[in-house]
Amino acid sequence: MMKETQPNEAETPQPTKRDRARHHLKHWGKWTHRLIYVGVLIPIVLVLGFAGAIHFMDFNQYKPQLEAEFKKQTGYDLSVEGNVDVSVWPFSLSAHNATVASPKGFERPLVEMEQVEVTLSLWSLFVQQRLQASGVELIGPRINLIETDAGQRNFKGLVTNRWLKRWQVASAQSSIAMPGGWLTAQAHAASESQRWDLDAFVVRNGVLRWDTPTRTWQWDRIAVMAYDLKPEQPSEVQLSARMDIQGVDFQTQFDARGQMTFTPSMQRLALSDWQADLRLTQKETDEIPPLQATFKLADAALEWGDLKKFHVKQAKLLSVLGRLEWTASTQWSEQARTSVSGEVSMERANLRQWARHIGLNWPIFESDQALTDVSVALSGQWQADQWSLQEIEATIDQARLKGWVRRDPNGQIRFDGQGEAINLDAYRVQVLPKASHLDAAASAKPSTKTPSEASGAITPGSKRPSRRWHLPLGLPIQGLRTWEASGQLVLNHLRYQGVQYDQFSAQIDSQSGQWHLNPLSLRWYDGTLEASVSLDVTGETPAYQTSGQISGLSLQPFMTDAWQQSRLSGDLFMQFDLASKGVNTQLLKQNAQGRLEGEIQSGVYHGLDLNRLLSGQAAQPGQTEFERLSFVAPVKQGRLQWQQLDARSERFSAKGEGHWDWARDRVDMQWSIRYDQPPAALKALQGVTVPVTVSGPAQDLIWQAPTMNQLLQSPGNQKKLLEAVRQLLN
Structure with a gap:
């Protein structure tokens, strides 16, 4: 009988540290996978549940609430005639055919919109439990700004401080309740930085129309693309539009790009490093080629508070027809007087060609070179009844001018001017003589002339109407009756009506409609003239x-x-x-x-x-x-x-x-x-x-x-x- 052997305890394998580590890793790996599955499935379930809730919801039932909230915040009536739709991915809210009505007494609405689409942040909705817009797109907006003869404006309520303050401190809360209790999102009174933290703002095919008592301004084909709109941070903006002004014979197409910065309260808007490509085109003729120009802006800012301020720094307009540059600043308020200061310079501007391209009726000057090479530089300021133009320097064709002029607090205008090589005859324009009274009387009688003669056509043997040259300057009688002036004018090498003046100098003073040039001195043709001249405009003549x-x-x-x-x-x-x-x-x-x-x-x-x-x-x-x-x-x-x-x-x-x-x-x-x-x-x-x-x-x-x-x-x-x-x- 064989003897049963007993196992040796020394031969039994013992788990090592590596085995125990592997065992723990395997155990934690299972739980990690379970946690990952749960972490992924829960958002998916939530999103699917949210999508299901969104799919079965009718957001049109919230139109009255949306319209009432808009009325409360702005004072204007909002009407959404189309559907209000919501998409899950991207999470966005869109409204169709929205209209903002003008106040009573205006025919057209203030704003008409084909579609408004607002992209919302899911993170803010689920984590922060509030609605946060991340993008806004306006499709086909039409804004009608109307100003009547009586001075009434349909947009007055949008630019008052009262509305701005109401907008800044708005604390109204609105809720969107989902059926079945899926979600209740409450829009808290968020800070302005949260309100305006947009990834993108887009406008497509917009129209802005401004009707004034004198004319209508219209910007159409408006396209705006702005990215990373955050307060106090520069945002890249692209803007294009076509501008049309009633009574002006040309249209302007522009494509601009630059940076924009705004404050949380939107009380300050700043522009920097802007450049716009301009194209001026005649409306009714193709005979005049379009004019290309470039507009550059280094810096500009508008502050919209109790004291309103606006400044422009190094604005430039460049073209083959000359260069224009200006820097200006202004401030105004309901209590304080408006003040303006700035500098303007223009170099080698061909005003004749500018007039041709913008459709102005340019007169026939005696000289073909009149106003084809104009350069001007000046600085000035204005506040209420006081103003001044300092350091005026101008070159008009061959003429050179310089001096200064100002209006003192007492209303008196003071000036000092010098000129050189001024040929006034070059700026005389050609005019046809007016028909005589005899001609007018003859035209009232039955005519026996042929149609060509009656129409004024030039027939063989007939004389063409004589033309004469006239300097297009007249006496501003109303101004001469009220202005009080004192100053000196010296002009060297002046030409007028063919007469050459080596030097013209005069001390000019006026008071209560009485103007005096005393002394008035001329040096001409080896001789002199010493005189005094008085002008009285207090009477009818x-x-x-x-x-x-x-x-x-x-x-x-x-x-x-x-x-x-x-x-x-x-x-x-x-x-x-x-x-x-x-x-x-x-x-x-x-x-x-x-x-x-x-x-x-x-x-x-x-x-x-x-x-x-x-x-x-x-x-x-x-x-x-x-x-x-x-x-x-x-x-x-x-x-x-x-x-x-x-x-x-x-x-x-x-x-x-x-x-x-x-x-x-x-x-x-x-x-x-x-x-x-x-x-x-x-x-x-x-x-x-x-x-x-x-x-x-x-x-x-x-x-x-x-x-x-x-x-x-x-x-x-x-x-x-x-x-x-x-x-x-x-």
Whole structure:
């Protein structure tokens, strides 16, 4: 019988530390997998349950609650005519065909929206138990801003401090109760940073229309894309739109991009590093090519509080037609006065081409280069009734201007200006003369003209209407009656109506509608003018008065420039005292009153040889010299009457009488010429008085002298002629 063997305890395997570690890891691994499954399944179950609840819910039943809350917060009526839908992924709420009504008295609603979609945060909903928007998209919004003739605005309630404060401190709580008790989400009075923490804000195909009593502004095709909208942090923004202004012949398409920063309360909005590409296009014609321009903005900010502030830093408009840059700041409030300050500079701007591209009716200037190269730089400030423009420097084509102007607290305007190389004739515009009263009367009668003649067409043999050039400047009568000014103006190398002025200087003062230029000084054509000029605009018609003297004016170049003819040369010395009233040159000539007194020294009358005329020949080209021509002439009702008119030369002396009608521009006068030392061919006329008549327009005078037979009909001349014959026979 075999002996049963007993197991040896030393041979039984003992678990090692590694085995025990493996056992524990296996045990924890099972529980970890179980926890992971539970952690994954619970959110899935919650999401599925939430999705199921959302699927079976009708959110349209919450329209009245949403509309009432909007009315409470803004004071405007909201109407959601379409469906209110909710999607689970992404979790978003959308409303269709929403309308914000304008206050009573306005036809169009304030806002119309095709669709509003708000993306919500699931994390905030499940963890923080509140609704948090993470994105907003507006599709087809149309905003109608209306301002009536009476000053009423349908958007006034949106820009008042009352609404802003109500928005900032809103503590109303709204709840969305799910059927079956799945979820109750309460929107707490969150901080402003929570309200405006958006990942994206998008606007598609928007329209903004602003109706004012004078015109309508409209921005359409508006597209906005803004990302990471968080208070006090820069957000990237892209904006594009098309701008159309009623009464303006061009449209502007712009595409802009830059950064935007706002405060939690939205009381401060800042823009930085913006750039916009602009395209100006004519509305009704393709003949003018579009104009490309670039707008750049370094910095801008708007503060909307009790004291409102706005500033712009380094705003630039760049194009092939010039460069414009400005920096400005302003502040205003209901209690404080508005104040504005800033700097503006414009370089090499072609205003003529700018006007062409934006559809302005540009006049026909006498010079093709007028306003094609304009540069301006100035700084200024304005507050209530006080304002100033400092450091004004301008280059307009070839002209250079500089100076300053300000309005003091007492209402007086002070200024100092200097100019160089100013040609005002280059800026005269071409105008057609108005039809006369006779033409108007004739047009009222039955016409026998052909259709082309009646329409004003130019037919063979007919004359085209004459054109004239006119400087488009007028007297601002209402301003001259109220402005009080004091300052000095100095212009070097000035040209006006063909006349060259080496220097014009005047001290200008005004008070109660009385304007005085005293002293007024001119240096021109080797001579000077020292005068005083007064303008009275207190009456119905402006009244002028001037007195002074002219010394050493060289007549030939002066008359050549002023009237394009040089019949008279010599040096003019004259004293004058004139007064008139009127609103145009013709009335000023017609109403002129006063007195002229002076003389012309070392003169020559060109275009007429007096010796040939007295010898019986027709007026022949040539010249007649005289040593001195003195005159005294009162002026009454625009008619200059020569009271004294004496001429003296080496060969003859003469006395004249007659008048010059300034309004009609006609001269009628008669000279009595006595030959003291006639030339040999006219020896018989020595001591004889010869009458010579002068008549016609001042620029085209006709001289006439009697024949020898007519001279002999005078008893005095017959006696002198017989004495001359007796001396010859002896």
